[in-house]
Amino acid sequence: xxxxxxxPRYLITVTGKKLTVTCSQNMNxxxxxxxxxxxxxxxxxxxxxxxxxxxxxxxxxxxxxxxxKEKRNFPLILESPSPNQTSLYFCASSAQGLNTxxxxxxxxxxxxx
Amino acid sequence: RKEVEQDxxxxxxxxxxxxxxxxxxxxxxxxxxxxxxxxxxxxPKLLMSVYSSGNEDGRFTAQLNRASQxxxxxxxxxxxxxxxxxxxxxxxxxxGFKTIFGAGTRLFVxx
Numbered sequence: 001x002x003x004x005x006x007x008p009r010y011l012i013t014v015t016g017k018k019l020t021v022t023c024s025q026n027m028n029x030x031x032x033x034x035x036x037x038x039x040x041x042x043x044x045x046x047x048x049x050x051x052x053x054x055x056x057x058x059x060x061x062x063x064x065x066x067x068x069k070e071k072r073n074f075p076l077i078l079e080s081p082s083p084n085q086t087s088l089y090f091c092a093s094s095a096q097g098l099n100t101x102x103x104x105x106x107x108x109x110x111x112x113x
Numbered sequence: 114r115k116e117v118e119q120d121x122x123x124x125x126x127x128x129x130x131x132x133x134x135x136x137x138x139x140x141x142x143x144x145x146x147x148x149x150x151x152x153x154x155x156x157p158k159l160l161m162s163v164y165s166s167g168n169e170d171g172r173f174t175a176q177l178n179r180a181s182q183x184x185x186x187x188x189x190x191x192x193x194x195x196x197x198x199x200x201x202x203x204x205x206x207x208x209g210f211k212t213i214f215g216a217g218t219r220l221f222v223x224x
Contacts, residue, residue: 040121
C-alpha cells in the first residue's frame with residue numbers, strides 16, 4: 001500500500017530536549033516536505049527536499065533541521081524545542097512535476113511544555 | 114497579504130444544498146492548483162486538481178480564473194459526509210517544491 005508514515009503520532013516533551021520526528025514514504029517520490037498546521041494559519045511549509053541531499057527552507061524553518069540521506073526518509077529534527085513549536089506536523093511526498101498530488105502522513109501532534 | 118487566502122467559514126448548509134468556496138492567490142506565476150479535503154485531526158487528501166478548462170468529478174466542480182487569480186470549488190447536492198475542511202493549494206512552480214496552502218474553509222452539512 002502506498003503511504004507516508006510518520007512517527008511518533010503523539011509526543012509530549014519538555015523545552016530543550018532534542019527530538020526527531022521520522023517520515024518515510026514507499027512511493028519512490030523525489031519530493032518530500034514538512035508542514036506545521038496551527039489554528040487559523042493553515043499548513044505552513046517548514047522545509048522541503050527535491051531529492052537526496054537536496055533540502056531547502058520553507059516559510060517557517062527557524063528552530064528546525066532536516067536531512068535527506070535516503071530517498072525514502074526525511075526526518076524532522078528539533079534541536080531545542082520550545083513551547084511555540086507545539087503544533088500538528090505533517091510530512092508529505094509527491095512525484096516530480098507540477099501537477100502531482102501530495103500524499104500526507106497521518107500527522108504528529110507535538111506538545112512542548 | 115497572504116499568498117493564498119480562503120474564507121475560513123464555517124459554512125453551515127442543509128443536506129442537498131449547493132455551496133461554493135473561493136480561494137485567491139497573489140503570485141501570478143503560480144502554475145498548478147488543487148483542492149484538498151481534511152477531516153478533523155486527519156491528514157489532508159487530494160480532492161481534485163484544478164485545470165484551466167475547469168474540471169468536474171461527480172458533485173464537485175473546480176474552476177480556475179487566472180485573470181482574477183482565484184480558484185473555486187462548487188459542491189452540489191451536499192451530503193452529511195461532505196462535512197470537512199477544504200484547503201486550496203497553489204504550486205508556485207519556482208523550480209522546487211513550494212506548495213502554498215490556504216488556511217482552509219470549514220463546511221458543516223446538517224440533516
